[in-house]
Amino acid sequence: MKLKFRIDTFQLYRTGIAIGIALLLGYIIIFFSKIPSDAASLWEGVRAGFDNANEAFKWFLLGPIVRWRGNEMLFNERGAIQWLNESVPIIITGLAVSIVFSAKQFNIGAEGQLFMGAVAATFVAVHFPAIPVLHPIVVILTAMVTGALWAVVPALMKAKLKASELVSSLMMNYVALYMGLFLIKTFIRDTKAGSLVSLPFAATAQLPFINERYRLHIGIVIAVVSAVVIWWILRRTTWGYQVRLIGDNINFAQYSGIATQSVVFQVQVASGAVAGMAGTLEMIGYYDRFLWLFSPGYGWDGIIIATLARNNPLFVLVAALFFSYIRVGAKIMGRNTDIAPEIVSILQAAIILLVTAEAFLSGLKQRSIEKRARKVEEALTGREVK
């Protein structure tokens, strides 16, 4: 039975509808929270609610790329650059997670991997001989190697002891956080600074700028290139083929003669290496020293983004840019209205829930499949079908 049916289009619609519903939800929440309690009449209150919600949504949806001078709309350069810069670490973690997800393995250790990567990179950024061009490369490589090594621990435990990577990689995040902070505090703390930060990086460690005024660094270029390269590796190389086959059916991969255990190990380590550079790019691009006191959460964002992108590295790019856009939008909204930018978390949660909920709109899909199937059947048998 021939059925030309693009299920991917359906996924696209579904994601679009999920985003639409989430935005509507956000609008409704803002609307209700913005009805003034001292409104003269109910009608007045509702109108004020709408006005406020519209105002908030204007900032939220357009803020990152538009600024207003009077009624004139201008390109918001600062906002757009903030949007791109903020998307860099979550593109990278999204890629890292999508690599392991492609093999249907789990990595919730990206957070720890990027944290340790950044800590190790800090030492190199501060102390490595100040050779231009070479310096940032060495810093990034250090971060990647550290991230990979950090991923080796749960991967080895999985391969040798059959310990669930879910638990061990999660635990490694805490080890990374406290050990990392300890290392920074003990060996490389800037005692002249008021808070816990590292010594400033050597000037040569700085990533080149595309726009120096608002500090748009080439991290975004690295992220885009990484996405394309990882897509190519997964789609076009024999290694990527093994990874995807394992992800589809590990029993089949083993039966076919693929060394599944070793590929699974490699996947975890590769993912760790990618995750390792996530925080470092931001640090040597936008900032000039190590200044995290907490885990930045990019690893968790990576899981969300990889899920939303269905593990396709190119979609990771789109999903991460989308998330960073609504986050920047929420911040701008927060600055211009009195609505807490944290509302964006509600939207994120709603989108993820709807996109991952298999049954969401599946009836619609089933109906359209049935309709098509009947059409094919009619064409084949020449009989009218209800």
Place this chain on the structure above:
Amino acid sequence: MKEMHSDTGVSILEMRDIWKVYPNGVIANANVDIQVRKGEIHALLGENGAGKTTLMKILFGFEHPSSGKILYDGKEVAIASPHKAIAMGIGMVHQHFMLVPSLTVAENVLLGMEPKKGLSVGMAKAFEIVRQAGNQYGLSVPVEKKIEDISVGMRQRVEIIKTLVRGANLIILDEPTAVLTPQETVELFKALRILVDRGKTVIFITHKLNEVKQIADRITVLRKGHVVGTAEVKDMTQVEMSRMMVGRDVEMVIEKKPAVVGPELLCVKKLHYVREDKVAVLNGVSFSVRAGEILGIAGVEGNGQTELVQIITGLLSPSKGDIAVNEKVMRRLNPKTARKSGMSHIPSDRMVRGVALESTVEENVISDRYFKKPFSAYGIQSPRKITRFTKGLIDQFDIRVDSSKRSVKMLSGGNIQKVVVAREFTAGAKIIIADQPTRGIDVGASDFIRRQLVEERDQGVGVLLISADLTELLEVSDRILVLYRGEVVAHFDEVEGLTEETLGEYMLGIKRMSEDDLKGYSQETATDKEGMER
């Protein structure tokens, strides 16, 4: 008897204009109408993949129809779940039994409805209930024995009693004879007759024509999801039925040249395997496969075949014993080394191991050779060459698919198996391990695969064929071994003149050949045992 039923013709069940479209777009049932009369044995006949099982799953509430009406006892009903179906008086015996192996027969039958005696289950009463229920319908079962200790035929009886105890009036049997030996089949048919004599109605799913002729009153034939027709069995010949089922005349005989046997390719030496639960599944199995012959292995499922194949193909390590390929004992046998040594493997569980469902046909046919030229060079795949190669296979093996980039889950069962076979037959193997290569696929595809096996053998390949289908074994094999409880109990050098009944006797353990007859095929002889102890 028969006349009386057809004359009364009161229908217990009617299904009208049933449609079922699966989420992958496959139409399992289209415009299906079926009417079953009270007190008849109604055979639902059709090839594998014709939609018989789906239709019955809809009736039993396992699947929901896309559209259509069901009338039971004249009333329109909606069957939301098996629970509902059971409450209405419909029972189903599935192809794969749904029994708890570690519980007794009585416990299995009464699961969820045990007679209570204080807080504990009244065992004596339970035994009595089940014994009575069985005797009433001529189905005696050892109520106190555990399921794992009784034969497949017995287990099936337990399943039938299970439905009866739950008040079933309409009993659906899904290919009940597929797992039975000829002797057990006769017993089953006797029991079915008693059931209908006592007023029950039976729907019997099958694709075996001789069985229909033997047992059924009426048939409804399904083909590709459509009803081809309903008829009285007595008015039909087997040829007519087969034409309805397949849509053309099938020529089933495979022409076979005499085997030209070459050197020994695969040698299995005193293989033992003890499962995790300490059950010895293989007890010193030895045999060899030579170039240019097909060695068939017969046996009731669960007598060690699965483990034997897994050990030979490197998926499982034996407890004891050796596998030699080309007279070289394989030290580190795993799927990779097995394939390297020239073995290919058609697995019995094709959905679990034979294919990756979400992947494309292309990705599935290169899984054992993706790293070789021309499929890749320097670790980079060559998509165009892979596509060209796959298109060649699609033509050569007549795989019905509109694009080599279609994911395998969109294919029918027979075509999925052709994907597996296409890969394994083109691997350049010297030894082919074919484990149930035609199970659950349509006649056309089965015939094709059997012919391919014979052709490979004529090319000098050694074939090991494990099959539950005795007709197939007798038709294709050059020699046959019978496996019973992990031992080789019979060996036939000559297949000519061998009957299914004879094989059945050995498969059931009724007969076994003497050590002398078995020559090298038995478990260790006395001297071997001494040797091992030393």
